Amino acid sequence: MQRRFIAWGALLTMLSVMIGAFGAHMLKSVISSEHLAVYETGVQYHMAHALGLLLIGVLIGQWGESTRLRWAGRLLITGIVLFSGSLYVLSISGISLLGAITPLGGVSFIAGWFCLALEAFSRKQ
Numbered sequence: 001m002q003r004r005f006i007a008w009g010a011l012l013t014m015l016s017v018m019i020g021a022f023g024a025h026m027l028k029s030v031i032s033s034e035h036l037a038v039y040e041t042g043v044q045y046h047m048a049h050a051l052g053l054l055l056i057g058v059l060i061g062q063w064g065e066s067t068r069l070r071w072a073g074r075l076l077i078t079g080i081v082l083f084s085g086s087l088y089v090l091s092i093s094g095i096s097l098l099g100a101i102t103p104l105g106g107v108s109f110i111a112g113w114f115c116l117a118l119e120a121f122s123r124k125q
Contacts, residue, residue: 002060005073009053012080016047019088027092035091042087049076049084049109056116068119075112079105 020043027036056073063069083105090098 001065001070001073002057004057005053005060006057008073008077009050009055009057012050012053012077013047016043016050019043019046031091035094038087039091042084042091045087045109046080046084049080049112052076052112052116059116059119063119063123066119068115068122072112072115072119075108075115079108079112081105082108 020040023036023039023043027039031039053073053076056069056076060066060069083102086098086101086105090096090102
């Protein structure tokens with residue numbers, strides 16, 4: 001599980017950089033400044049939570065595998081797809097209905113970090 005989360009974290013951070021560069025260079029003149037700000041929010045959350053996956057991978061190496069850490073990683077991945085993914089598509093397409101998906105991603109982020117906190121608090125050392 002450790003290698004998977006580190007690999008996914010590395011791939012998702014790479015993808016965040018690529019998506020951010022695409023937005024900065026290709027979308028700046030195509031979409032409105034409001035939509036670009038939404039896109040950039042997606043990139044920021046994408047990067048932060050992909051780095052969180054790397055952290056979870058490292059912690060699995062330190063603490064060992066656990067159900068909470070596994071769920072923490074899965075929920076951060078889900079959050080990236082739902083939260084950032086919906087913001088990317090929303091900003092490019094203008095389909096505002098996609099905004100209804102974004103909070104599900106936010107809840108996934110919160111739940112993932114909560115799982116990590118529970119695991120940390122449950123540690124004896």
